[in-house]
Each structure stands twice: as structure tokens, then as C-alpha cells.
Amino acid sequence: xxxxxxxxxxxxxxxxxxxxxxxxxxxxxxxxxxxxxxxxxxxxxxxxxxxxxxxxxxxxxxxxxxxxxxxxxxxxxxxxxxxxxxxxxxxxxxxxxxxxxxxxxxxxxxxxxxxxxxxxxxxxxxxxxxxxxxxxxxxxxxxxxxxxxxxxxxxxxxxxxxxxxxxxxxxxxxxxxxxxxxxxxxxxxxxxxxxxxxxxxxxxxxxxxxxxxxxxxxxxxxxxxxxxxxxxxxxxxxxxxxxxxxxxxxxxxxxxxxxxxxxxxxxxxxxxxxxxxxxxxxxxxxxxxxxxxxxxxxxxxxxxxxxxxxxxxxxxxxxxxxxxxxxxxxxxxxxxxxxxxxxxxxxxxxxxxxxxxxxxxxxxxxxxxxxxxxxxxxxxxxxxxxxxxxxxxxxxxxxxxxxxxxxxxxxxxxxxxxxxxxxxxxxxxxxxxxxxxxxxxxxxxxxxxxxxxxxxxxxxxxxxxxxxxxxxxxxxxxxxxxxxxxxxxxxxxxxxxxxxxxxxxxxxxxxxxxxxxxxxxxxxxxxxxxxxxxxxxxxxxxxxxxxxxxxxxxxxxxxxxxxxxxxxxxxxxxxxxxxxxx
Amino acid sequence: xxxxxxxxxxxxxxxxxxxxxxxxxxxxxxxxxxxxxxxxxxxxxxxxxxxxxxxxxxxxxxxxxxxxxxxxxxxxxxxxxxxxxxxxxxxxxxxxxxxxxxxxxxxxxxxxxxxxxxxxxxxxxxxxxxxxxxxxxxxxxxxxxxxxxxxxxxxxxxxxxxxxxxxxxxxxxxxxxxxxxxxx
Numbered sequence: 001x002x003x004x005x006x007x008x009x010x011x012x013x014x015x016x017x018x019x020x021x022x023x024x025x026x027x028x029x030x031x032x033x034x035x036x037x038x039x040x041x042x043x044x045x046x047x048x049x050x051x052x053x054x055x056x057x058x059x060x061x062x063x064x065x066x067x068x069x070x071x072x073x074x075x076x077x078x079x080x081x082x083x084x085x086x087x088x089x090x091x092x093x094x095x096x097x098x099x100x101x102x103x104x105x106x107x108x109x110x111x112x113x114x115x116x117x118x119x120x121x122x123x124x125x126x127x128x129x130x131x132x133x134x135x136x137x138x139x140x141x142x143x144x145x146x147x148x149x150x151x152x153x154x155x156x157x158x159x160x161x162x163x164x165x166x167x168x169x170x171x172x173x174x175x176x177x178x179x180x181x182x183x184x185x186x187x188x189x190x191x192x193x194x195x196x197x198x199x200x201x202x203x204x205x206x207x208x209x210x211x212x213x214x215x216x217x218x219x220x221x222x223x224x225x226x227x228x229x230x231x232x233x234x235x236x237x238x239x240x241x242x243x244x245x246x247x248x249x250x251x252x253x254x255x256x257x258x259x260x261x262x263x264x265x266x267x268x269x270x271x272x273x274x275x276x277x278x279x280x281x282x283x284x285x286x287x288x289x290x291x292x293x294x295x296x297x298x299x300x301x302x303x304x305x306x307x308x309x310x311x312x313x314x315x316x317x318x319x320x321x322x323x324x325x326x327x328x329x330x331x332x333x334x335x336x337x338x339x340x341x342x343x344x345x346x347x348x349x350x351x352x353x354x355x356x357x358x359x360x361x362x363x364x365x366x367x368x369x370x371x372x373x374x375x376x377x378x379x380x381x382x383x384x385x386x387x388x389x390x391x392x393x394x395x396x397x398x399x400x401x402x403x404x405x406x407x408x409x410x411x412x413x414x415x416x417x418x419x420x421x422x423x424x425x426x427x428x429x430x431x432x433x434x435x436x437x438x439x440x441x442x443x444x445x446x447x448x449x450x451x452x453x454x455x456x457x458x459x460x461x462x463x464x465x466x467x468x469x470x471x472x473x474x475x476x477x478x479x480x481x482x483x484x485x486x487x488x489x490x491x492x493x494x495x496x497x498x499x500x501x502x503x504x505x506x507x508x509x510x511x512x513x514x515x516x517x518x519x520x521x522x523x524x525x526x527x528x529x530x531x532x533x534x535x536x537x538x539x540x541x542x543x544x545x546x547x548x549x550x551x552x553x554x555x556x557x558x559x560x561x562x563x564x565x566x567x568x569x570x571x572x573x574x575x576x577x578x579x580x581x582x
Numbered sequence: 583x584x585x586x587x588x589x590x591x592x593x594x595x596x597x598x599x600x601x602x603x604x605x606x607x608x609x610x611x612x613x614x615x616x617x618x619x620x621x622x623x624x625x626x627x628x629x630x631x632x633x634x635x636x637x638x639x640x641x642x643x644x645x646x647x648x649x650x651x652x653x654x655x656x657x658x659x660x661x662x663x664x665x666x667x668x669x670x671x672x673x674x675x676x677x678x679x680x681x682x683x684x685x686x687x688x689x690x691x692x693x694x695x696x697x698x699x700x701x702x703x704x705x706x707x708x709x710x711x712x713x714x715x716x717x718x719x720x721x722x723x724x725x726x727x728x729x730x731x732x733x734x735x736x737x738x739x740x741x742x743x744x745x746x747x748x749x750x751x752x753x754x755x756x757x758x759x760x761x762x763x764x765x766x
Contacts, residue, residue, distance in 0.1 A: 005685040005686060007685040008681070008682055008685075054681055323657065365683060366607075366608060367656075367682075367686065368656065384683070384686055387656055387659055387686075
């Protein structure tokens with residue numbers, strides 16, 4: 001790639017992380033930005049918070065639970081301006097300052113279900129034994145959602161043997177019941193000033209369908225919202241003290257908008273698929289979904305455009321070059337590509353050795369335009385944008401054309417066109433009425449013909465449900481002797497028990513005696529088995545010798561018991577050649 | 583020849599002059615190096631990031647340099663090419679502790695070498711692999727990463743230096759002044 005310098009590649013970095021767990025921050029306020037990655041370890045243990053400086057890890061802190069998001073946030077006005085790193089992990093927010101543990105903020109506890117509480121109280125008093133407790137708790141779990149129970153209860157219900165259950169009760173019966181929530185996503189919002197290093201507050205989404213805004217100075221809850229589903233991504237705009245708006249993508253595939261003034265939510269966007277990433281570019285929301293699509297919406301929820309990508313989207317990021325005023329969307333794809341889209345134009349593609357799992361663009365070290373990516377194999381890539389790299393609207397020629405820019409080939413306005421337009425404008429009503437009148441007449445005529453056809457059975461398909469027949473004929477030869485192939489088919493759907501044979505049928509031909517003779521003119525049809533076309537060859541000879549003859553032959557199928565023919569086919573004969581006299 | 587030169591210079595009462603361009607990424611130590619080369623009384627204590635460029639006069643035993651100390655910040659690097667025309671030598675400073683940005687330094691060096699005016703001139707390039715901390719790259723490793731072995735047309739020299747203590751600076755400057763005299 002011509003625009004990116006491959007600054008660093010470590011294929012064995014062994015990092016397992018997600019876009020929400022990567023941050024670039026000036027941790028020591030020395031102008032040398034560090035890379036902070038919350039590593040999920042194996043997914044079960046060895047979770048660490050890693051700090052990279054340049055090409056090496058300078059610090060590692062163990063994490064107790066799986067990290068779900070990290071943000072760097074300025075928490076005070078002290079000089080030098082050092083940001084704190086907030087790690088959302090389990091039910092707590094862990095704050096690190098100067099890369100040392102600084103504060104632990106547990107999210108407020110949720111009320112415990114009364115029935116559950118009384119059950120455990122009974123256990124403490126020795127009134128209930130393990131089996132009874134299991135039965136009572138599992139019926140309680142069926143009654144209300146599992147998420148409304150405490151983790152202690154849920155853990156207890158997972159125990160298999162009775163011994164284990166008893167041991168669990170013994171060790172837990174004196175521990176107070178706590179219902180904790182889990183942070184699912186984390187974002188920041190500037191408090192009162194929009195400056196880069198101004199104090200921010202934290203916005204956290206929880207497993208219990210809540211959004212909480214937390215003051216980062218005093219660690220108190222400022223505001224909370226309830227949502228109908230569990231938040232996955234939060235997008236913040238505005239200032240807490242002035243006015244703000246939150247866009248929250250939830251697990252139900254909808255994006256909700258929240259405002260400062262009200263605690264009510266508004267459904268902003270309903271997506272057809274699950275959200276993979278949500279970014280805000282200028283005034284629009286760009287949403288990447290699992291159906292390989294990137295769509296752009298206004299904040300009112302109106303769809304502006306949508307793109308289909310060639311592979312599944314894995315992660316998204318924002319490329320914001322503040323010096324150049326360039327803001328674009330970065331999408332990590334399943335086919336190892338990172339694509340950069342300015343609006344809906346593809347401006348650049350970067351191909352990695354593996355599937356990018358997490359991407360982050362920003363200032364790293366002393367370089368403003370750095371792209372850090374972690375692949376699914378755990379490799380760490382650092383790409384630096386070249387100083388000479390230019391991205392403009394025009395450079396996206398590989399992308400789709402803007403529909404507004406395609407010119408339609410509209411012909412020039414002629415005098416005739418103008419006259420017609422004027423006529424149509426003046427006599428619009430009359431023209432419409434006469435058109436409707438004619439249309440009705442056509443319909444009437446068609447209906448009349450159809451009724452006549454039905455009444456006289458001149459259609460080649462029978463309308464009698466008992467004798468469903470289909471008749472067609474083809475004429476072969478050039479004359480004066482023709483071969484007519486007549487095909488009769490019984491179209492009834494048969495079953496083994498009821499074959500629905502049609503028998504006792506006869507076929508007859510009707511024509512002008514002066515023009516044709518036919519052999520045989522009348523014959524009996526064999527019993528017709530449904531689904532099998534029966535073909536009968538008929539010899540027809542043209543006997544009119546004086547002029548080139550052309551007439552119609554009518555084939556009629558009838559039965560003795562009915563006066564009306566069952567099916568009729570009109571076969572227009574081709575022009576016959578004269579008899580060659582040798 | 584050398585004696586004649588010296589004699590000539592002495593007779594003229596004036597040293598030979600040369601314009602030298604000092605470039606490199608930001609925070610690599612260009613201004614600190616130039617500062618160290620200045621006479622003791624003219625040296626500054628605090629070095630701040632250069633904005634635009636500074637012009638400094640540095641006198642060696644037999645040469646007087648006019649050094650254009652360019653700013654290394656990304657937005658000022660476009661200025662470098664404006665001074666290629668007048669320059670008779672280039673000092674390229676690399677922070678050998680900044681492994682991550684070695685690729686950026688190489689990119690800037692390639693652009694410099696590919697520039698029309700530099701490409702056609704046979705001017706000496708002096709590299710300082712500047713370091714002030716432990717575990718930085720050696721001069722050999724730096725020259726590998728920068729791809730210096732590919733420079734065939736121009737005389738070049740790399741020396742490890744420490745701008746704060748002045749280690750290696752005089753070696754490099756002696757090489758540069760020798761080169762400038764032979765080129766002329």
C-alpha cells in the first residue's frame with residue numbers, strides 16, 4: 001500500500017481484544033502517547049491491562065474479570081494533565097492513574113427479589129434443605145427472568161450434585177445477597193468544556209438495560225436511563241452541563257436516542273441486522289451491521305445511504321485527521337482488509353496478514369496518524385499514515401458514484417412536446433375520462449368473449465371439474481396432405497386409490513367439406529390416464545384445387561351423455577400448396 | 583595541497599563557507615546537536631521544539647558552516663525541499679531509540695533522496711544515530727533499517743552520537759568538512 005508505512009508488526013504479540021478495549025492516551029503527559037490494551041487473555045484467565053510505548057510493553061496490570069471497555073478520561077484539573085484509564089470489568093469500573101490502581105467504582109447494587117431473599121433467609125435459619133431450595137429457586141427462575149436473580153442463586157442452580165449444593169449453602173448462607181450488574185459498554189462525555197483535555201464524565205451501559213452517567217471527579221451517579229434492551233455501543237455528542245444526546249445500539253438491533261431533558265428513550269433507527277459498530281461522522285450516524293452493510297442515518301433516523309461490502313464486517317473505527325479536517329470510517333473486514341470510506345466512497349484499502357479483530361486510529365508515540373490493529377491471531381500491527389498521503393473525494397473512484405452526480409440523458413424540449421404538455425394540462429380530466437371509458441369497454445368486451453367461450457366450450461381447456469381435459473394440436477406438412485397431431489391430456493391430479501380415469505370420450509373434426517377431408521373424421525378416445533398426454537395422428541387433405549386454400553379446422557371432444565362439447569380447439573390450417581402434376 | 587589551501591585561506595583571511603541542511607524527524611535532537619557545536623558562550627540551556635527553521639553559524643577548524651536547522655514536525659517537513667537547492671551537505675538525524683518511527687524516518691529519507699535537486703547533486707550525507715537512553719538501536723542496525731546500503735551515488739557516513747554529551751558529534755562533523763572540501 002502506498003499510503004501507509006508498516007511501522008511495526010509483531011505476529012506473536014498474543015493479544016486477544018476488541019475495539020472497545022483499545023485506547024491511545026498521553027498517560028504521562030509527555031507528548032508521547034501510549035497504547036493501552038485490555039487483553040482478554042485466554043477469555044477465562046490471564047486478563048491484563050497492557051501499556052505499550054513504541055514497540056514494547058512497558059507495563060502490565062492484572063485484571064480480575066473480563067474487560068468490556070476502556071476509556072482514557074481527564075478526571076481533574078491538576079497540572080501536568082494526566083488522564084486516568086477507566087477499565088470496565090464485571091460490575092466495577094477500575095480507574096488507573098499513572099498506570100497504578102487509583103480507584104474502584106462498583107456500580108450501584110440492584111434490589112434483590114423478595115421471594116429469593118426470604119428463601120435464602122430460611123436457609124440461614126436452617127428451615128430449608130438443599131433439595132427444597134433448588135426446587136424453589138428453579139421455579140422462581142422460571143417465573144421471572146434469570147437476570148432478575150442474584151449471581152449467587154444462579155451459581156447455586158448450576159450445581160449438579162447434592163453434596164456440592166450443601167457445601168455451597170454452608171459457605172454462602174451467611175453472605176448477604178447482592179444483585180450486581182455487569183458493564184457492557186463504556187464511553188465518555190465532556191462535562192462542561194469541549195476541549196481535548198477537559199474533564200469528562202463516564203457513560204456506562206449495563207446488562208440490566210440501563211445507561212448510567214457517572215461523574216469522574218467524585219464518582220457519583222449523575223443520571224440514569226432505562227432502555228428496553230441491553231446496550232452494546234454508546235455514541236455520545238454534546239456536553240453534560242449544556243446539552244447532550246446519546247445514541248445507544250442495543251442487542252435487539254435497534255438504536256435508541258436519549259436526551260438530557262427527559263429520561264424517556266426514543267427509537268431512532270430500527271435495523272434489520274445486529275450492529276457490529278456505530279460511529280458518528282459529523283452530523284450523521286454510520287452503522288455497520290452483520291449483513292455486510294454500512295448504512296448512514298441522520299440523527300432523526302432517516303436513512304441516507306447504504307453500502308454492501310464484499311465480506312463480513314468485524315470491527316469499525318474512526319479515522320479523524322483533525323489537521324486536515326478529514327474524517328472517515330474505517331472498517332475491518334473478514335477478508336483481512338481494512339477499508340477506509342469517506343462518506344460512501346472507498347478511499348483506501350489496507351490488507352493485513354490476518355483478520356483484523358480490533359482497530360484504533362489516533363496519535364501514538366509522536367505520530368498523529370497511526371493505525372493500531374490487532375488481528376484474530378493475536379498479532380499487533382502499527383501502520384503510520386505517510387505525510388504525503390492525500391485523501392480526497394476524487395480519490396475514491398473505486399467506490400460507488402454519488403447518485404446525484406449521474407446525469408440523466410433527457411432529450412431537448414420540442415414544440416410538439418410543449419404543445420402536448422399544454423393540451424394534457426388543459427384537457428386532463430376529459431382525457432382521463434375517455435381513457436377510462438375505453439378501458440371499461442375493452443374489459444367488457446373481454447369478459448363477454450370469455451363468457452361466450454365458457455358457455456360454448458370453445459376453449460381448449462375444459463371448465464368441467466369432472467372431466468378436466470387439455471387439448472392442443474399441431475399441423476405438420478406443406479399440403480395438400482397434412483398430418484395433424486392432436487394431444488389430449490387428462491389434467492386431474494390422481495391418487496393410487498382413485499385414478500380418475502376419463503373414459504367414453506369421442507373426438508370429432510369440423511370443417512368445410514369443400515376444402516378438407518379428414519381420416520378418421522370421428523373416433524373414440526381410449527380411457528385417459530391422468531398426467532399422460534395422448535397423441536393422435538390425423539390425416540387431413542386439402543381438396544380445394546382452384547385457389548390456395550386456408551381454413552380453420554375445429555377439433556371437438558365430447559361424450560355421449562352431454563350435449564355440450566367438453567373441449568374445443570380451433571386450428572387454423574396453413575396455406576396449402578397446389579397438387580404437383582407430373 | 584592541504585598546506586596550499588590552508589595558506590590560501592590564511593592569506594585571504596577568511597575560511598571557506600558551506601551551507602548545510604540539518605533534517606530529521608521531530609524530537610530526534612537536531613537543534614540539540616547544532617547547539618552543542620556552537621561555541622560555549624552561545625549555547626542555549628533549554629531546547630524547545632523548532633518552529634519553521636533556525637539558521638546557525640558553526641565554525642570548524644577549516645570550514646565555516648551555515649546550518650539550516652529545519653523543524654522536524656510533520657507540518658513543517660514540506661519546508662525542507664525549499665532549501666535543497668542551496669545546500670552542499672545534509673545532516674540527517676535519527677532518534678535511534680524510536681524504533682516505531684524508523685519507518686517514517688526512512689520514508690522521509692527516501693523522499694529527500696528522490697527529490698530532483700538532491701538526486702542530481704553528489705552531496706555528502708551525514709547520519710547521526712542519536713540516542714540518549716538505554717536499549718536504543720546501534721548505528722549498524724539504524725543504517726540497515728534506513729536502507730543506507732542502497733545509497734550508491736552519494737558519499738554517506740553514519741555515526742552513533744549523543745547530543746547531550748556531545749559524543750560522536752565531532753567525528754561526524756570532521757567527516758562532513760573533509761567531504762565538503764574534496765567535493766569542491
